Amino acid sequence: MGGFLLRKSGAALIVLLLASMVVFGGVRALPGDPALALGGENRDPEVLAAIRHDYGLDRPLPIQYLTWVGHVVRGDLGTDQRKLPVGHTIVTRLPITLELAFLAVLFGSLIGVGAGIIAATRRGKTSDYAATSVALVGLSVPHFWLGLLLIVLFAVRLQWLPAGGYVPFFEDPVDNLRHMLLPAIVLGTGLSAVVMRQMRSAMLDSLGADYVRTARAKGLSEFSVVGVHALRNSLITVVTIIGLQLGVLISGAIVTEQIFGIAGFGRLTIDAVNQRDYALLQGVVLVVAAGYVVVNLLVDLTYSFLNPRIRIVAAPA
Known part of the structure; x- marks a missing residue:
């Protein structure tokens, strides 16, 4: 090692x-x-x-x-x-975008992995077609349009969540989550769609492998076969996708931070270029x-x- x-x-x-x-x-x-x-x-x-x-x-x-x-x-x-240390400016802004990326990865991974497992274990059934269709929609929807749609629905009409801004986590954890929830969903939607499709494909390959058939022949429960044997090998593909999607999250964060008025790393990049x-x-x-x-x-x-x-x-x- x-x-x-x-x-x-x-x-x-x-x-x-x-x-x-x-x-x-x-x-x-x-x-x-x-x-x-x-x-x-x-x-x-x-x-x-x-x-x-x-x-x-x-x-x-x-x-x-x-x-x-x-x-x-x-x-x-x-x-x-402005004669300010670049390192200090980055350290101030970077945690905001890292928190947003973490929440987006958490949301995308949970939804994507869960939907991928369901679609693979129920191949050819209604839940499989539904998960695949939702994933296709998630890949097709632009971040800026989804962000505006969520603001209109949850901030303007229902008034459940704030339309934008940022509150530091250690200042008010609950209010911080309320401000970061919508942008995290916007970023995590595309990731969840990619993870779901890859997870479904990897799980189908694993479920058809010899070691899975052997595990079933030994009398192991379906939960043990799917949740332990097939899932572990399938997660390698998911880890790859999450790593490769880092660039998509960063580029998407630039647009998302502009929409929700978050002074994070994305807005800092735009300011530096301008x-x-x-x-x-x-x-x-x-x-x-x-x-x-x-x-x-x-x-x-x-x-x-x-x-x-x-x-x-x-x-x-």
Whole structure:
């Protein structure tokens, strides 16, 4: 297990280094001059030159990259256009989006896994067709339309939940959940549809496998056959989908946070792009890339837990 973890961690560090290069180059490729955004209405060439010098924009790109990476390794993501530490800004906004993503994953996984198991065990029956149809609708509905629909129904007409805003969890846990419930449902709907379809397919493969037929031949109960033997192998596919859907959740969070007025990581990204804030945008995108790497590493480790044979296959000869 230790060797497997070291190999995966080393590969994750290499991917993160390559991602930092892509992030740096991609941000520099954005149209527009950040010095003009920082200068505001002042277009004096000497002022713009001074701004470029202060932010290191007049240096060669390789030097800018090495300087930035050196600071990142020490935990310094620089300062934004407001002279505020980028790290502090990210730490302030990131937990909001992480909470939203966690609730969305929780909602999507519970609904998707449950519906997938029901559809697989009742293949060809009404519940199977109903679950598949609902999943198709969930995949087809845009986030912005579903968000507006839920606001009109639950906030305007029924007045059960607030239409938007955010309340910190430790300030009022109940009110926090009331504000986050609708956006979590919006994000989790698409995920639940994907998880349901993949779970159904994986469960059908598992239920037709030899080890399941052997378990039934031994006289094990249907609950034990489905809930223990077939479910464990099927969850590998679900773990993969959840890991791959992280990008969908982040991109969907940008739209969802705009609709529900949540000042999270998505709105921070939009603000950084609109203001041409290089330091803030680099920090935001780097954190997202690091999140991808960490999630994929956790997915690999979960693979090895659910199916120990993966560690043996991945081991060098």
